[in-house]
Amino acid sequence: MKHLSEYRDATLLKPLIAGIQTMSTQPWRIMEVCGGQTNTIVRYGLEQCLQPMISLLHGPGCPVCVTPPCYLDAAQSLASRSDVVLCTFGDMARVPGTDKSLLDIKAEGGDIRTMYSPLDAVTLARSEPEKQIVFFAIGFETTAPLVALSIVQAAHHGLRNFSVLCAHVLIPPAIEALLQFPEVKIDAILAPGHVCTVTGTREYEELHEMYGIPIVITGFEPADILQGVSEAVRCLESHESEVTIQYSRAVTAAGNIQAQRLIEQVFTVCDRDWRGIGSIPASGLEIVPAYQGFDAVDRFALELQPSPQTHDCCGRVLRGSLSPQECPHFGTTCTPQSPIGAPMVSSEGACAAYIQHARHDQISRSFQGR
Template identity: 55%
Template structure:
């Protein structure tokens, strides 16, 4: 199939693996930032086929995983209210809050619905004038334009029963938090292709220069990921640090300008908490003052609701490549795919969940 088969060809993949092996002379740690890339890596077993010297660190790029506990609790609080229709992307439904998840709220009588687009939620608001329709607007720069468009449309249509619970996060500040940390061990980054398709590549040049680190904009099919890795390793081996675009069929330097304009109109930059990492300055978006009336946190008075992260969970260190999942004492004990404590066990391709499955295969005891 066009754009699926071509970028999944085992023969071409093998030649890229061979080339990466040929040029690698020392140990390199490369972080893929996007959860979609982590999914492709785990799904296809790319990490197993790379030379031992090339280590992939799965970064904090899964929007579901990094949404902090406090925000999930806000969602659960709002979704439990009798006059609310709470709309979310599907995979947020099973992310645990402090004591329950959206599935449990639904079974308790909450009206929780999976939508495929925030615009569906706007339409629901129009069709249900006696209900408050809330959309859970999470994600990186990729989902932000459609979410901004939904708020913009709701304002245009004069819908006073539509609001959004926003927890948008941004890739460049996360990269900076990791690469700027004193004990950083990441040598090079695969930047998230879909984020760059919206934002362009121009945000990453300053990071490359400031931290002297290669950043390669990378796609999501197996050959895309391998080509991104090859280009990072090639730069590292040559002692170079450049911004490179290995996903030019989708990503341009300037990005999708109308989408950026829509985001700029509706959102403003703010500090954000990242689950497992903590607060990162200017690392997210919230609604701009002109759109504040659509902010579900204010409408439902949950601004101050917060929840402490698990003290046992060391997901932040795993996300930054400082420890392996099994070095966390909770791994396989208090924390399993069924009872995840942190970001990296929540999603099936999170580093801890992937490690857990691998242990099952090798028969290594999981947990104590």
């Protein structure tokens, strides 16, 4: 594995772009699987800077976007109960389930509170013992340790009114699923730097051994992403393939051992349904039997039926086979104020990023000195 010294200076963007353009002798398709990277790419117009030789594909890197409707429906049924306070991250409130969003349930009187941390939900459970406090946990390996810690804390305090509706998903199995999809040809991967701060690089080494494509573990600033693309193109052009850490200011091969132990203590790996992709083996986390009392599925006897994959356009955007602007609903019947699909809700969703950063052409021209 290789570590790169990093560029963070914006004045180096033009030389990075020029270097990528010079190196590229044929078109390459490079996918990022991180909503933060997608937002940076769209915000700074990096796609336009690198075309026509480099296509940047946006993968399922937005946790809000990939949470399947069955979990939204379960969260809504919990929030409709008079004895439940449903706590979740802000963006989840607007994501459509099968028929409604949590915001609709709130308008109908449901007690839904947005929080930055699951630990705040534990505090709430201690202060409101007459209520059942359910934390709707979504996200990748980055948020899972804090949710695990909230369960450990709730167990420590002997709380009987705190539980977690756990919809956590894991990135490497999703990358593997996409590499097996015939509809999307991917030449190289920009792996999510923030996820790898927790997990380390082992699973990406395994993916690389199986599929033989370059994987660059990359940060989120424009220079990070351009350097990640540059390394991917260098590998592709020289027929070399390896795992490289671009985001070495935060990622180590071993990752955060303490966070990994917390995840292992509280969760076990399970198959999981992804919105827009379908069921992916070993791609989710569920609560282990030792902490079953804190599992909202168990406490409230919830049935999570596999969700119908509605709106194929949203699925194709999440799989990187359709650009948001190619969707007939984009900016017309689907807007941030009235989203049809999850990728239009969160700022990490590709469709929302494209709408939000409509100035990207202008910015990309300034990078290129036009």
